[in-house]
Amino acid sequence: MPTFYIAPSGTDTPPPVGGTSTTPWRTWAFAFANSNPGDTLIVQDGTYTRAVNGVIALAKFCTITTPYIIQAQNSRQPLIQDDGAGKIIHIYNSSYITLNGLRIRSIDNSAFPASQNLVQIGADSVDGFPGAVTHHITIKNNIFSHNNRYGNTALLTGRAMNDSLWEGNEFYDYHRHACNLGRDSHRNVVRLNYANSRNRADISGGFPSGWTSVGDSGFIHYTTGGTTTAADNIFENNISEGNGNGFDVEAVNGPHRNKFVGNISLNDQQGVWLRARSTTLLSGQPVDCLLENNVIITPAATAFRLSGNRNTLVKNCTIYDGAAVGFLADVEADPATGTAFDGAGTVSVFGTNILTILNTTGVSIVTTHTNPDRVIDIWTMTNVNAFGNTTNFSPASSNPNYVSPTTINPNLGAVRCWIPDASPMKGIGVGGADVGANILYRYASVPGTGTVTLSATPLWDLITGEFPHGAIIGGVNDTPTTSCYNVHTRLGIDPAQFPAGYGGVPDTTPPAIPTGLTVT
């Protein structure tokens, strides 16, 4: 398969003279026109601009055996510098394309207040491509930052995109959404990404966001405008830090059957919020969603909120030290009409093995309301341990919908992301499982399946405790308080606290010698 090269100051000369490592191309359009499915385009170091190099507007249908790969020569050294005009990268009408190792950033530009995403994968009628489907797109190991705050702009958006993988990317400095899985998206996997808005506030005269002093969301599934019910997407092992909503679903047309597994929210305003956006339609509710092994740490507002969901299952999650309600199930109202956002009318939530501690309220299920449509119709909470909250259970734990509720000190010590070996939460959950989350191994779900797969590969570095991350670039992702490379230190990941035998490393340390032996 041919390999071609592009450089910021290259020359657009046709092959075989042009497109080599010594005579690289200059513009994206020329490169795409002179390369084919199965080729690799190596992106050399330097800064690429719209004025000199154009935009990465790519439409190529490739196959699993002839993928098209756009790859940094040196990871994260090429910078794609946008001028705020929007969509500096747009991959549409495409399949089996990989974008690997770039940095992409924009600037605030009041001349472009339109809703243009910095990077968009997929397109639909709004973009002028009705009926288009983009699939099997891999976006990995890139750094996205600095959206144009004058517009309603996300850093990375998928739209009418199926069976794709977004993995190992980092997102910084945005006032709206970092990673947005948009409408008409199916069977995608969003994995091992890190998003931190770094307190990027709204700009005067710019687009007003939902959370004015931080980015609106780290990871959002926002399905407004869809023509199909988005379904079967998986968010796994992502970390949101310092955002408005860590993991947010706005269900206008789906999601159904979505899974959130092994994710972490750290110091967000709200950790997880799955919310209905229809007063009449089932497609406007989160339906049959699964949230398992997620951890919410020190949120400033509600930690874990399910609004207007139907048949959502929450398993083995840990909610730690929130400033408001830990676990909330409720039904919102349409602010325009006051009508309940309860979709097709039945709202149901089921929780098992949840650990909720040190919040104002551990568990709050809205069971009474002046509007009868704004209560949870069907719910059970099984083997939930609520400890150290100002109010542990609301309604009270005597409500028959609780099964085996407990108020036991879990003795987590400094550990947040798994249940320590010595914790009384070990093995007391449904089926002998722990109560609370265990985020220790990597999920490895396959795009296109909608099925969650947990691997035996340790998530955390066995020696340093680090979360998996790509190259560290000075001045970009090396800020010690707000970067991915050392988020493990803020999460309290201490290799000395790993469970015995974690990662297959033999435990060769003997117990201490017993003392105080007496005989009578």
Next chain:
Amino acid sequence: MANDSAFLDWNSNTEPDLLGYIIKFGLYPGTYTHTVGLNNGTPNPPSQATLTNTYFNSDGLWYFAVSAFDNSSNESALSSPVSKRITRTQAKLRHVR
């Protein structure tokens, strides 16, 4: 405790992966010919045990020590030994006859 049995007690270990203890005993200090394992299947195994007369096959001064083991089969070194003179009831009865 009767002279034909021994009650042993020690401080609990605190390792999270602790699985149990092994009592080792014999008639000579440092040479332990008998062992008894203690493991109740929880992270908090008992730190005391009673050895009844059936554990002892002769009278004399018996020496005892304890080690701890974890769920990776790592075993600690032995504790400082203690001793007790054991006089088996059954042996006394035979002597009377």
